[in-house]
Amino acid sequence: MPSKKTEATASQWVLFKRILALAKFQRHWMIIAIILTIVQSVITAFQPYLYKTVIDEVIIPKQFQLLEKWALILLIWLIVQALLGFANSYLSESIAQSVILKLRQYIxxxxxxxxxxxxxxxxxGTAVTRSISDVQTITDLFSSGVITIAGDLIQIIVIMSCMFYMDVKLTLITLTVVPVLLFAANRFRKGIRDTFQDVRNQVAKLNAFLQERITGMQIVQLFNREKEEKRRFDQINQAHRDANIRSVYYYSIFFPIVEVLVAVSFALIVWYGSGSLVRGSIEFGELTAFIMFINLFFRPIRAIADRFNNIQMGIVAADRIFKLIDDVDNIEQTTEVAAPKFSGDVKFNHVWFAYQNEExxxxxxxxxxxxxxxxxxxxxxxxxxxxxxxxxxxxxQQQKGDILLDDINIQSLNITSVxxxxxxxxxxxxxxxxxVKDNIRLHNDDIDIQKMIDAARSIGAYEFIEKLPGGFDYNVMERGMTLSLGQRQLVSFIRxxxxxxxxxxxxxxxxSIDTETEQLIQKAIDRLLENRTAIVIAHRLSTIAKADEIxxxxxxxxxxxGNHASLMAAGGHYAHLYETQIAE
Ligand SMILES: Nc1ncnc2c1ncn2[C@@H]1O[C@H](COP(=O)(O)OP(=O)(O)OP(=O)(O)O)[C@@H](O)[C@H]1O
Ligand SMILES: [Mg+2]
Incomplete structure (x- = not known):
């Protein structure tokens, strides 16, 4: 039986492959990016070797006639390196952004x-987090994760090969600190991973809290909850700060350790190297190259812990996104059978419905x-x-019973056409x-401006809209806050x-709304129901009394x-409801 750990690793691997598959449509660019990264790593890794050659074959033997040639070579080398660096980061970020675009559309x-x-x-908040920040985390996985790690590893291999080729003993001495470094990096990686999770959770809490309070600011102010809410906000804010400080702690401890180890490695090289130099078993340029190699060698190792974290967090984010995407149970199921043009007959046959379980x-x-x-x-x-x-x-969807439109079971029809x-x-x-115009038309091209104006006229709402600054172009703010309740209703009637x-x-x-708007709405409802089949959840006596059936x-x-008269005569529930609620 596989252990828990290998199972987890296996599923991470499956996830990882699935993330890569997201970028499949970019695979040509991916391949180019990987090739560029390899070339860049190799070029960077060879740089100290060039300096060694210049020192040992030009400067020390005083071959100054070669100096110009070598200066040019070095210059070109550096320019190529810079250009590759630019192309590389531009390309990997573009790939990441294209993947993100596609993923967001899909979500x-x-x-x-x-x-x-x-x-x-x-x-x-959860749905928003999935489509914004989780997707962003996956970007990091592409832009500074996979490709960069590949480049780093290649660079390390090339550097080590160069070093071994130049001097085996010196190389082994340099490498003595590596096990300690790897151990530290691994501890750092684990610590940082947990605290990052913490930070993300705290950020989500901050978001959710703020979002709700801002939406409900009216209630907060009306009920004088400012102090209490501030106290609760402070708590979340403090937890957020603590989580961030914990992650900073790992950074501030890890990087000095690395610096110390690099310094130890330098010291060893200088100590052993100068001995060899005196004994003549090594040349000056070689020693200089070694010192440069050490710098190049530790740079990717220093970053690798961070990069593994990017991958790890990308995988966690991807896992959540895939869970959302894979949740097909919640997808609205519908058929391809288009509904005919209904005449408007509605039947409910023994319909049972619960929002949850059997409630x-x-x-x-x-x-x-x-x-x-x-x-x-x-x-x-x-x-x-x-x-x-x-x-x-x-x-x-109802759990039991049928709903029929023109005697066709609604569930056998394409829901959009219904x-x-x-x-x-x-x-x-x-x-x-x-x-207002966009809110009425909902960007539906079938409804032209004339149709909209006719609709507004026929329910008698045209004047009210014309009076708004800008008329139909009047800008309603979020959730229609800048219109009164009655006005919002009229807009929805026109729609x-x-x-x-x-x-x-x-x-x-x-x-309740003011009498003027009330009359407008009454008229609008009458017009709306004309020649249509209508189910009205009614509170106004005027609407109820006009209904064919209650x-x-x-x-x-x-x-x-029954109808109003017959139900009143029966003196049952309706009569009671009428006396207590409807006829106030
Ligand atoms: N989305 C939902 N999830 C779970 N339960 C719900 C949901 N919407 C409504 N309910 C529950 O279903 C019951 C009926 O709600 P419904 O909105 O149909 O009432 P209503 O008759 O329209 O009331 P009102 O006159 O206040 O509008 C209520 O007990 C309500 O708590
Ligand atoms: Mg209701």
Missing amino acids: YDHLTRLKLSFYDKTPV WVLRDVSFHLPQGKTMAIVGATGSGKTTIASLVNQLY RQQIALVLQDVFLFSGS ALAFDPRIILLDEATS LVLEKGEVKER
């Missing part, structure tokens, strides 16, 4: 296809709403009214930051009407049905 696309139930379980929110709900009719749903808060509307649109014919106007209108749906689902807002819902069950 975003995936997020838009996920079922709403996924978002009920996942905090906004039924709808129990055995059945109704038949013929084409062009209006059904009002009434019931206490939390009785499942909004849920019914969400099911008609299949934002959630949603094109149903408009859902929510209780809580969400607007994107942008112009629904402009799409010209067959079926309309309207979740009336409960909040469905009375209690704790997810249909308790009564």
Whole structure:
């Protein structure tokens, strides 16, 4: 049986291969980058050898007529080295950025296809972190991870070969400190890995906290929670500082150790080398080259711990991203069968639904709403009214029973083609930051400006929009904050009407608005429901009384049905609800 450790390593290897596969479409550039890195490493590693030749064959034998030639060679060597360095970092960063672009597109696309139930379980911050910072971490893996490590290793091998070729004893002496260095590097790597995880967690906490407080600033200020919230923020902030200090601790201990080891290695070379120099077993240029080699040799070793961390963290980030991408259970499943143009007949047959497990929110709900009719749903808060509307649109899927549109099972149809014919106007209108026009059209080219203006006119909202600074180009801020609730509703009505749906689902807002807007909205609703099949979650008596049928819902069950007069006459739930809630 494989041990836990080898299993972990194996899966890391699988992950690593999968990350590389992400860059497959860039493989020609990858190969060029690797070749460039190899050439650059070799050129850099040979540099001391050039200096040795100049010292031993030009300067010491006083062959000054060769000096110009060698100066030129050295100059060209350095220029080539610099150019390669530039090409290399530019290329590897470009590869990394292209991979990132593709990965982000893929993640975003995936997020838009996920079922709403996924978002009920996942905090906004998490989805954002996956698509922004985790993806960024993978960039580092490409730009300063894989390719660079390959270059470093090659450089180390070339340098060691040169050194052994020049003087075996001197090389062995230089290498005596390497085991200690590797040991230190490994300890450093582990320490830094754990503290980096810590830092990342703390950053995520900071983000989540700030995001929520900024969104809910109104509540913080209204309830005078500033001090208390500041105290909680301080706590998170301090934890963040401590995590950062811990990681700095490892850096500040590791680098001095390396410096000391390099110095020891220098000292050994100088001590042993000068002896050899006196005895004449080594030439001066050779000794100089050795000292330069030591510098070149320790540079990649110093960085290698950091680079392994980049890879490690890239793998951790990739693991999280792949988990998100692979989660196909949450993807909305749909067929290719396009829905016909509906006449607008809606049926619920014994529908049961729960958001979680078996906590039924709808129990055995059945109704038949013929084409062009209006059904009002009434019931206490939390009785499942909004849920019914969400099911008609299949934002959630019922566990039992069928929903039929024009007698076709909705689940056998392509969901996009169904949603094109149903408009859902929510209780809580969400607007994107942008112009009123964009919020109405949602960048849909089928809705031209004239259609939009006609829709606004026909529900009587045109004047109100014209009065806004800039009219339809008026910029609504995030979540529509710069419009009043009533205005936001009117915008969402125009949006629904402009799409010209067959079926309309309207979740009336409960909040009271000024009488002028109220009248506007009443009129707008009447216009909206004309000639359409409509399910209205109603709070206004005017809307309820006009409905062809009223469905009375209690704790997810249909308790009564009928029209206003018959239900009042029956004196049951509806009559009670009417007296306590509707007719205030
Ligand atoms: N996304 C969700 N995840 C889990 N439970 C939910 C979710 N949305 C609603 N619920 C629960 O389902 C039940 C019905 O909610 P629903 O929104 O349908 O009520 P409602 O009748 O529209 O109420 P209101 O009049 O307040 O709008 C409630 O108990 C609510 O807690
Ligand atoms: Mg509701």
